[in-house]
Amino acid sequence: MKEKINIVYVDDNHDTILGKYLDKEYSNCDYVTIYEEVTFDTSAGYESLLQDTRVIHANIVIIDSRLFENSTVSGSKFTGEEFKLILKKFYPFIEVIVITQNEPDPKFGVISKYKHDPEISGPQYYAKIMPLYINNAIQNISMFRNLANKMEENESWEPVLKEKIISSLQGLNVYDELTRKDIDDLILAFKEIEVKLDV
Numbered sequence: 467m468k469e470k471i472n473i474v475y476v477d478d479n480h481d482t483i484l485g486k487y488l489d490k491e492y493s494n495c496d497y498v499t500i501y502e503e504v505t506f507d508t509s510a511g512y513e514s515l516l517q518d519t520r521v522i523h524a525n526i527v528i529i530d531s532r533l534f535e536n537s538t539v540s541g542s543k544f545t546g547e548e549f550k551l552i553l554k555k556f557y558p559f560i561e562v563i564v565i566t567q568n569e570p571d572p573k574f575g576v577i578s579k580y581k582h583d584p585e586i587s588g589p590q591y592y593a594k595i596m597p598l599y600i601n602n603a604i605q606n607i608s609m610f611r612n613l614a615n616k617m618e619e620n621e622s623w624e625p626v627l628k629e630k631i632i633s634s635l636q637g638l639n640v641y642d643e644l645t646r647k648d649i650d651d652l653i654l655a656f657k658e659i660e661v662k663l664d665v
Contacts, residue, residue, distance in 0.1 A: 469611070471497045471604055474524035476515065478506045478533060481579055483588035484565070484596075488528070491589065492596060494604060506533055512549060516556055524560055526603045527553065531566035531576060547574045559610050561603035 473488055480503055489501040504520050512534060515521050531546035550562040563577065570576040577595060580588040614632050617623055 468496065468498045471499045471525045471607065472502070472523055473499055473526045473528065473600070474502050474504055474520050475528045476504045476506055476521065476533065477530040478508050480505065481565075483580055484528075484592055487589055487592040487596065491593060492600060494601065496608075497604060512552065515549075516553070521553075521560075522557065525607050526561045526563065526600065528563045528565060531564050531568065547576060559607070561606055563599050563603065 471494065473492075475485060475488060485503055492499060492501075502520050502524075504515070504518060506515065521527060529546045529549060533546055534549060546564040546566070550564060553560060553562055564574070565577045565579050567579050567581075570578045577599060580591045583591070586594075617628055618632060
């Protein structure tokens with residue numbers, strides 16, 4: 467029986483062409499992919515995503531870079547790239563792919579959303595660009611799963627550490643003790659790194 471890969475696309479205004487591609491057209495010969503969409507409520511804070519069971523149980527999260535730039539989002543303004551760091555803090559084994567309507571910055575591995583192009587249709591564009599990113603993410607997930615299986619069999623690991631890592635791989639992390647201020651500090655640190663990279 468093939469293992470499952472849960473793909474979740476988070477946006478406040480979903481790209482229907484991308485959604486259709488992920489749901490109906492993308493496939494991986496080694497895994498069964500299950501697709502879900504999460505519509506982000508811009509009046510909610512980013513914490514709502516950290517507690518959303520669909521996000522927590524995802525293996526791959528595809529998120530819009532501009533999702534949090536709307537001023538109604540709990541007073542917070544940051545990018546999907548920055549949210550990727552926050553999500554990785556809580557759920558380190560979830561692979562995150564960031565998409566953008568803007569020009570993508572190659573330093574951050576962001577994918578451009580489809581823009582009308584007479585030479586290539588939306589479905590053709592996503593069929594060309596998305597498999598590389600998704601397959602790389604699946605390769606990482608597979609590696610972590612194999613390591614977790616090996617760890618589970620190894621008696622020399624501390625049981626509590628082993629349980630924490632395996633739970634994290636299964637999306638069973640409990641929303642940990644970081645406060646909103648801690649998360650804001652992480653975002654600020656990321657912005658400082660961005661400035662230094664631009665110098």
